[in-house]
Amino acid sequence: MSATGWQTDRAKNPHPTSLPDQQLTAEQRATGPSSGLPAQPTTAALPRQRTSEPASVSAPVTPAPFTLLVIGEDPASAFAVPDLLDATGNRARIRHARNLTEARRLLTDDVSCILLDLELGARQAKGLDVLREVLRMAPTTAVLTLASGQTDAELAAEAVRVGAQDYLFRNEIEASLLNRAMRYAVERKRADLAQLQLTETRLRAEENARLERGLLPTPLLDGAEKLRFAARYQPGRSRALLGGDFYDVIRTPNGTVHAMIGDVCGHGPDEAALGVELRIAWRAQILAGLCGESILQTLQQVLEYERPDDEIFATLCTVDIAPDGRRASVSLAGHPSPLLARRGCPAELLPYEHGGPALGLLPQVEWERVDVELGDAWSLMLYTDGLIEGRVGMGTARLGQEGMIGLIDRGLREGLSGEELLDAAVTEAMALNGGELTDDVAVVLLDHG
Amino acid sequence: MDLSLSTRTVGDRTVVEVGGEIDVYTAPKLREQLVELVNDGSYHLVVDMEGVDFLDSTGLGVLVGGLKRVRAHEGSLRLVCNQERILKIFRITGLTKVFPIHTSVDEAVAATD
Numbered sequence: 039m040s041a042t043g044w045q046t047d048r049a050k051n052p053h054p055t056s057l058p059d060q061q062l063t064a065e066q067r068a069t070g071p072s073s074g075l076p077a078q079p080t081t082a083a084l085p086r087q088r089t090s091e092p093a094s095v096s097a098p099v100t101p102a103p104f105t106l107l108v109i110g111e112d113p114a115s116a117f118a119v120p121d122l123l124d125a126t127g128n129r130a131r132i133r134h135a136r137n138l139t140e141a142r143r144l145l146t147d148d149v150s151c152i153l154l155d156l157e158l159g160a161r162q163a164k165g166l167d168v169l170r171e172v173l174r175m176a177p178t179t180a181v182l183t184l185a186s187g188q189t190d191a192e193l194a195a196e197a198v199r200v201g202a203q204d205y206l207f208r209n210e211i212e213a214s215l216l217n218r219a220m221r222y223a224v225e226r227k228r229a230d231l232a233q234l235q236l237t238e239t240r241l242r243a244e245e246n247a248r249l250e251r252g253l254l255p256t257p258l259l260d261g262a263e264k265l266r267f268a269a270r271y272q273p274g275r276s277r278a279l280l281g282g283d284f285y286d287v288i289r290t291p292n293g294t295v296h297a298m299i300g301d302v303c304g305h306g307p308d309e310a311a312l313g314v315e316l317r318i319a320w321r322a323q324i325l326a327g328l329c330g331e332s333i334l335q336t337l338q339q340v341l342e343y344e345r346p347d348d349e350i351f352a353t354l355c356t357v358d359i360a361p362d363g364r365r366a367s368v369s370l371a372g373h374p375s376p377l378l379a380r381r382g383c384p385a386e387l388l389p390y391e392h393g394g395p396a397l398g399l400l401p402q403v404e405w406e407r408v409d410v411e412l413g414d415a416w417s418l419m420l421y422t423d424g425l426i427e428g429r430v431g432m433g434t435a436r437l438g439q440e441g442m443i444g445l446i447d448r449g450l451r452e453g454l455s456g457e458e459l460l461d462a463a464v465t466e467a468m469a470l471n472g473g474e475l476t477d478d479v480a481v482v483l484l485d486h487g
Numbered sequence: 488m489d490l491s492l493s494t495r496t497v498g499d500r501t502v503v504e505v506g507g508e509i510d511v512y513t514a515p516k517l518r519e520q521l522v523e524l525v526n527d528g529s530y531h532l533v534v535d536m537e538g539v540d541f542l543d544s545t546g547l548g549v550l551v552g553g554l555k556r557v558r559a560h561e562g563s564l565r566l567v568c569n570q571e572r573i574l575k576i577f578r579i580t581g582l583t584k585v586f587p588i589h590t591s592v593d594e595a596v597a598a599t600d
Contacts, residue, residue, distance in 0.1 A: 274511075303544035348555055351548065353544070372579060374579055399580075400581070434541060
């Protein structure tokens with residue numbers, strides 16, 4: 039039965055009577071709490087185990103009755119599990135499974151700890167295979183193993199190495215020891231899971247940071263005296279899913295400044311990594327002294343070879359600014375057109391009618407380059423669509439390019455420039471959206487004169 | 488806002504009516520629908536985008552993926568769209584050269600290459 043099935047069952051009846059809870063002997067029942075130890079004061083409450091995701095280990099812990107699942111062949115006499123008390127002084131519930139099939143059936147969300155008799159493993163499978171199976175079946179539950187004379191101490195120690203929290207010897211079993219071992223095991227498992235979760239979070243953050251560095255480099259602008267560079271990157275709402283926005287700016291020895299911005303469709307590490315590859319491929323070609331349309335052809339080839347899935351495409355905008363800063367040639371591959379604000383004039387979009395398809399959509403495409411007069415003093419803004427896709431108000435309206443032009447014009451009228459202008463624009467787009475934007479946003483601003 | 492999907496058969500074409508917003512969160516649902524149709528042997532699809540309020544690049548990717556899937560079976564994927572803001576996205580990304588875009592479902596269903 040699937041885990042979902044169990045959850046459904048549990049939702050209907052959290053303590054199904056069909057489960058052999060409390061398969062205790064009459065003697066054990068009769069003994070009552072006196073034979074058990076008082077609850078461990080350090081264990082204020084026991085965590086809900088049997089969750090599908092370790093993420094929930096950090097959730098507030100709710101007191102739950104302690105349930106022990108014993109997996110061993112002989113339900114009655116293999117060993118007697120003594121009476122146990124949980125943190126609130128209630129008797130712990132004990133379920134007994136004679137094999138893994140039964141164990142699977144009895145392993146519900148409320149099982150706090152598993153006690154596995156290694157004898158079961160010895161007879162039914164090789165070595166610690168049964169333990170491995172139990173750990174797979176219950177990745178978030180503390181597992182104790184029970185060893186006896188037939189299973190030596192070495193095997194018991196090996197069990198801990200494989201993933202059991204601890205081992206107990208059959209002849210040593212008594213209430214206080216088992217009680218303590220179980221509670222320590224549960225706490226240790228909880229700590230292990232929390233540690234694992236932390237490590238995963240840290241690794242993901244590091245991975246994202248590494249990709250972000252690869253997507254958003256330091257521009258190479260030495261010698262470009264009249265040109266100022268500013269950039270802003272704003273991760274989207276789901277930070278775990280880094281987008282594939284990327285940009286780069288390089289001044290080559292002849293004084294031409296090459297700027298580029300792009301966006302790999304979709305979100306996730308594959309898309310982000312592809313963005314890094316495309317940026318590096320572009321940078322390598324520019325540093326190698328190439329220019330013109332062949333660069334886009336090569337980038338399309340790189341994309342086709344490297345993409346993990348052939349529904350992935352990338353949009354790109356490249357701008358080559360002449361050494362005197364007065365002219366530029368622009369290529370668009372499925373990318374929204376840059377915004378140009380000449381000093382004293384309202385901002386406008388550069389021509390986009392000549393734009394070609396995004397990279398990776400069509401074979402044998404030719405991308406046009408269009409020459410643009412920039413003038414003496416200007417600001418040129420390259421951006422990804424995350425900026426224009428934000429909502430405006432509660433309806434279905436979006437900011438769009440027109441809305442973006444309005445934001446930039448207002449900023450310019452207020453005398454903003456560089457980072458300040460970009461910060462103001464992105465902040466306002468977010469405010470209009472009513473919170474963080476869904477998609478990542480990358481914006482590059484080049485000011486001249 | 489969510490995405491709504493409904494399908495119906497018209498002759499040898501399967502019309503997928505899409506409503507709402509196709510973005511990074513809802514695009515997987517559309518992908519599943521297209522993959523399922525192709526797996527079930529529907530290779531001539533008409534995606535009716537008239538009820539779509541928003542489409543981002545992830546959604547475009549899903550449509551491109553759908554087109555590649557039906558083409559692998561010598562099928563077709565036609566779009567129905569009259570909304571300027573959606574058409575603009577297709578124009579900017581160059582997808583107007585990739586997808587046949589029609590003004591009505593009837594026209595798309597009747598169309599042959």
